[in-house]
Amino acid sequence: MSNLRNNLVLIGFMGCGKTTLGRWISQNVSMAFYDTDEYIESKQNREIIDIFATDGEEFFRDLETETLKEMNEKFSDSVISVGGGLPIREENRELLKKLGIVIYLRTTEDTLVKRLDNDTKRPLLVGIDIRSKIHELMMQRESIYESAAQIIVDTDDRTFGQIYNEIEDIILARLNTEGGKKHEIISD
Numbered sequence: 001m002s003n004l005r006n007n008l009v010l011i012g013f014m015g016c017g018k019t020t021l022g023r024w025i026s027q028n029v030s031m032a033f034y035d036t037d038e039y040i041e042s043k044q045n046r047e048i049i050d051i052f053a054t055d056g057e058e059f060f061r062d063l064e065t066e067t068l069k070e071m072n073e074k075f076s077d078s079v080i081s082v083g084g085g086l087p088i089r090e091e092n093r094e095l096l097k098k099l100g101i102v103i104y105l106r107t108t109e110d111t112l113v114k115r116l117d118n119d120t121k122r123p124l125l126v127g128i129d130i131r132s133k134i135h136e137l138m139m140q141r142e143s144i145y146e147s148a149a150q151i152i153v154d155t156d157d158r159t160f161g162q163i164y165n166e167i168e169d170i171i172l173a174r175l176n177t178e179g180g181k182k183h184e185i186i187s188d
């Protein structure tokens with residue numbers, strides 16, 4: 001496994017809790033925290049919903065790839081959460097692998113629907129039937145998330161503290177050693 005930069009990288013669908021858990025972990029293990037969406041918004045000085053509206057999704061996807069390249073050059077020993085669509089580009093998955101240990105926060109569609117109901121910040125979910133959109137995107141993305149991850153953790157009905165406790169040993173072991181099993185699955 002290549003975790004050359006010793007980062008922890010959180011991937012998963014919108015609403016799976018990447019950003020909140022990422023902050024939580026970073027505070028618990030005293031690491032810096034970064035989020036690709038926040039990074040893009042601060043560099044662009046506008047919100048993602050505006051980037052999609054003005055320049056379109058492909059433009060945003062290019063910004064994601066650019067961001068990953070920059071993060072690979074700049075950041076180590078950090079917790080990094082990435083936008084839900086970022087792992088879909090193959091090039092990005094290669095960059096994720098180089099960036100650190102990739103952890104997939106797996107969440108059921110029912111939970112996502114509850115969490116994302118009435119969301120106004122995510123352009124892909126605004127003004128449509130979110131249950132069917134989430135289902136459609138999950139069909140496209142789930143196997144990609146799973147194959148991009150070294151660790152998969154189910155997050156439904158678990159607090160951030162519980163999730164952190166469950167992955168802590170694996171994380172610490174992996175940060176201290178090279179290699180290891182391809183997948184650790186923490187499941188109900």
Ligand code: S3P
Binds near residue numbers: 012019123
């Ligand atoms: C997206 C997820 C969002 C954000 C953008 C597109 C996606 O990030 O990058 O709205 O394609 O799934 P979060 O996963 O942090 O919501």
